[in-house]
Amino acid sequence: MKKLIKGLRDFKTNYFSTHTELFEQLAHGQKPRVLFISCSDSRVDPNLITQTEIGELFVIRNAGNIIPPYGAANGGEGAAVEYAIHALGIEQIVVCGHSHCGAMKGLLQLDKLQEEMPLVYDWLKHAEATRRLIKENYKSYQTEELLEIAIAENVLTQIENLRTYPVVHSRMYQGKLKIYGWIYHLETGEVLAYDPDSHSYVHPQSQLGEYDPLDGPVAGEFTVSNAPPPPIA
């Protein structure tokens, strides 16, 4: 705790005092451009990995970057989504999973959680669509591969769930809301983005049309669809 409290002082002395104008402006209201949904995991820092300033990201963080379907939960997720879109006018959502996610590990061994961590067990029901997909389609896979697939598929599951929210539904209908699926690989510092056309995770730059192939092939680039048998519908 001492470290944190010392950090508070450093923040004020160093960072804050050199950004007074920004903070003054922010005191009049926030105008974030992106709703960023990520895991509570201490190794995921949304502002750090996107190198964004304070004021740029409206952030939801929970175990497993999960957004239950509309009406399925009365926790903070739905309220924050609604506030982000309706009150703040946010038009871009990123659902960001990450490698080595403990919540997804738990999802793959759900039975072990029930006695020791019943609330985690219950919470992961909202990722049951991910679990069932893995269980029914990846029977012969190794633990490590399964984890990678679960992480990647869960981002897509949560995007489906997001689409059931009235505010999301209405804004997407207007063409005014975009949802992105990302995976942050903490061992490489790399983020890959879901590409609906190829049903694979690719360099996000390539989606902006500014990807430079000279960067070469990406180690650990994740193609969901290379996992037999299931061609994605």
Add this chain to the structure above:
Amino acid sequence: MKKLIKGLRDFKTNYFSTHTELFEQLAHGQKPRVLFISCSDSRVDPNLITQTEIGELFVIRNAGNIIPPYGAANGGEGAAVEYAIHALGIEQIVVCGHSHCGAMKGLLQLDKLQEEMPLVYDWLKHAEATRRLIKENYKSYQTEELLEIAIAENVLTQIENLRTYPVVHSRMYQGKLKIYGWIYHLETGEVLAYDPDSHSYVHPQSQLGEYDPLDGPVAGEFTVSNAPPPPIA
């Protein structure tokens, strides 16, 4: 979005490449020391204001830094609390409110939310203890003061709620878990911490016994109990 994607590259090129050892180590597992519960508000960046490195804070973020009482919600809050304490062995929790909080503004005008943001409306039921306290005890106060009081009291409400969780209850019984209440004032860059003895928010340094009075009186130091009429039980 372009800005974010460019940020991802900057992060990898600059930050990641200069911290490879840290990231390698973190890839083997996280060991955060603190569960940090804060608002989704884009102006609150837990790692920034505490000047902590990646890997140090396990973070829950939702609208209003609310933790519903145990059993009252099936959102991500309870699961993350349980995971933090049981799976990660975290022994310190910070509930961090902040000035100008939109969720707390909403709480003070709850009726206006029902039609436009029904999920926010429902979510704020978990801060009803704050709302009722304000309503019954601060009738003659101005909007701005009420907001400050609501922010300060809500941190205490959520700490009460936290105490109903079985994992919290058991660890507190063992004397192995501490819960801190903070308020981040974004216009001054200052964080004040709740002091149960004086029932007021004070410099957190003073709680560590290392507060230097030469810093002078704190502008905006918040004393809940200076609000008449109610002496705190």
Add this chain to the structure above:
Amino acid sequence: MKKLIKGLRDFKTNYFSTHTELFEQLAHGQKPRVLFISCSDSRVDPNLITQTEIGELFVIRNAGNIIPPYGAANGGEGAAVEYAIHALGIEQIVVCGHSHCGAMKGLLQLDKLQEEMPLVYDWLKHAEATRRLIKENYKSYQTEELLEIAIAENVLTQIENLRTYPVVHSRMYQGKLKIYGWIYHLETGEVLAYDPDSHSYVHPQSQLGEYDPLDGPVAGEFTVSNAPPPPIA
């Protein structure tokens, strides 16, 4: 009631006695090919409008042909969807709305329901995504047009909801499940089917590649997208 009881006898004497082989076979188990989801409305008879025999359609009927998102309700809808797909191996789902739907009329005047029909009011929360879309995008429309649009959009809302079910999610991933959106116009006896490519409701025959243009233009063909302003994302 006398009429119904007389009908039971007629059924046995006439229909049953001339289909004994079919019933004998069905007594060994059902093998329906389609899960048909329609309104409880007495004017909608799934077997009649599809001219299917007994044994061909597994049927869910409720007010408004609504399927709440996964986890959002503990009524019979989810169980029947799960049973249809997992136990019966059904690979085709039809969500069938209908013109003059009382539930959709109720959705457009929701406030009037709360006192007199509170359960209907609560139930229609699962069509809130439809209501919000209509409210935010069709402000200047007439009641009758609004009803048509609500009926058409609600079918799409419920298809989104269906996609959040684990069994649906997994089977769609395998490419083994198709979901169709229909609207039955009871004043013309016509059924139109949603065409995702054109985002409009068209003759279902045209989707099978066997549509005969000599049939001429369809009176009442419903194009969701001809409603300004919102181009569908």
Add this chain to the structure above:
Amino acid sequence: MKKLIKGLRDFKTNYFSTHTELFEQLAHGQKPRVLFISCSDSRVDPNLITQTEIGELFVIRNAGNIIPPYGAANGGEGAAVEYAIHALGIEQIVVCGHSHCGAMKGLLQLDKLQEEMPLVYDWLKHAEATRRLIKENYKSYQTEELLEIAIAENVLTQIENLRTYPVVHSRMYQGKLKIYGWIYHLETGEVLAYDPDSHSYVHPQSQLGEYDPLDGPVAGEFTVSNAPPPPIA
């Protein structure tokens, strides 16, 4: 799907075109006389077995013809019951079970469902009163007999549940609502009706005072009370 789409055309060409007057009239509003609650099973077609026209039956269909007690579920069942009675003024309800019901088979082997069909498992909680009755009172019975008894008792359980709905309670108090319990035997094409006086299922004709004993004894007539030991209270 081709078959269904061809059926739609046949329906319009044949049935609709010969009933235009009826459909025209129905376009102005439905006036069904009966709320018919039956299983989703493809072998149960309410209009067929009662030989009723379109417009006569308001229909709820789910797995197991279950109506959860008032307040116990937020699915479509309660809303449809409320709409039928309050909005449509329906004064007769039929709860119609059927032989070989898969939902009732599931109820008798509930534990097997939890992993594979968790939603069906949860849904059958609303038939727990049936399950407990069977379990505590029919220990030595064979599987097939148990299934028949479960089907018969479940109809009565659901009628008890129906009575807890405010609209039902109030209308029964006025003597303006009647609830009937039926079982459809799909191997004989026969429907038997529950007779509260004898606590057995009998020919529905006999209840109307027009039963002709020359029809002889009914094969498969089901007497709940012939099952020892429990005399019904």
Add this chain to the structure above:
Amino acid sequence: MKKLIKGLRDFKTNYFSTHTELFEQLAHGQKPRVLFISCSDSRVDPNLITQTEIGELFVIRNAGNIIPPYGAANGGEGAAVEYAIHALGIEQIVVCGHSHCGAMKGLLQLDKLQEEMPLVYDWLKHAEATRRLIKENYKSYQTEELLEIAIAENVLTQIENLRTYPVVHSRMYQGKLKIYGWIYHLETGEVLAYDPDSHSYVHPQSQLGEYDPLDGPVAGEFTVSNAPPPPIA
């Protein structure tokens, strides 16, 4: 509080010391014969009005002597009913309403509760069947009469609700459980019991066949059915 604490000492000194044998025996286990469900109201003391000893009544007390239908609530009511019947083998249940009941007064002015006592408001949903019955059938009655009718009808509503519990359903099927409806009139010290045959509240003695008519007519005897218009179904 002083009074209570003094009372504790008096209890031990006087009552306990003269009943040591009873308490010794009870320390080995309770064997109550009756489950008594009454209001939390301080003027209702189940043991006092039935002149029963300690150990004779298993007691549920809440605002309004309400038992929500099975599955409709997760409060203590269902658990206590289940424990009484299954663990203790209780075969008699009394649902005891009382005159001047504040909960029933609240039920008749439900809207006034929502802001000030939202939990009471929500709780009274489980007496909605009573409220709707009153509202639809007693439009022209005076407040005081309405209250009496509400109290009397609510006892019957809760008995209906009780019947939906699996343990109740199964035991009633065996003929091993009886449910009684009582109303305690605190201004006369009299209890009347519901008589299903006459649909009225009568001297409970008369139900045991030991009623002495010399007692004369009962002031305040309550006949539900003398309230026009509705003959009870």
Add this chain to the structure above:
Amino acid sequence: MKKLIKGLRDFKTNYFSTHTELFEQLAHGQKPRVLFISCSDSRVDPNLITQTEIGELFVIRNAGNIIPPYGAANGGEGAAVEYAIHALGIEQIVVCGHSHCGAMKGLLQLDKLQEEMPLVYDWLKHAEATRRLIKENYKSYQTEELLEIAIAENVLTQIENLRTYPVVHSRMYQGKLKIYGWIYHLETGEVLAYDPDSHSYVHPQSQLGEYDPLDGPVAGEFTVSNAPPPPIA
């Protein structure tokens, strides 16, 4: 039942006729001073053990004297708490556990309840904080000791839960509400009260400053904290 009905007559003839003034006064409204929360157990009679008259205690009774956290249940507990404080202005709450409590026995063998008494099983989730505390901190204790500790700790758990209710929170803030934890030992007729300072259960007289040490040491006085290892936070 005969005994009860005879008791009703005795009550009227004896008790009521000698307290007519009290009852007349009470007919105009109740003014209880204390909300008394105790177990449904037939051996616990709140009025008897406190030697209070009718009209003095507002009583909640359920299995295990449990008050779920605010928002965690929709049973009668929260409504009665709210009514007691807001409508009746009660300023003192007693949570009274008791020795040999069957609900607490169940809590210590929770798994055995799931099949036979599922509602009790679910209900005891609201005492999970007690169960987890016991399980994690009293591994080597004997059954009987565990039961005593569970009973004592559960009273404290429920007091924590009570504090999350908005009405409780607001009144405690005003210093106008006090909560007491008691344990009634039915084999000695003694009640001990929780003393926060010593974290032990003591003679309630001692808390009033009128405890006479000549009474000598109390057999069975219960010190929670004498149970190693956990010093209470």
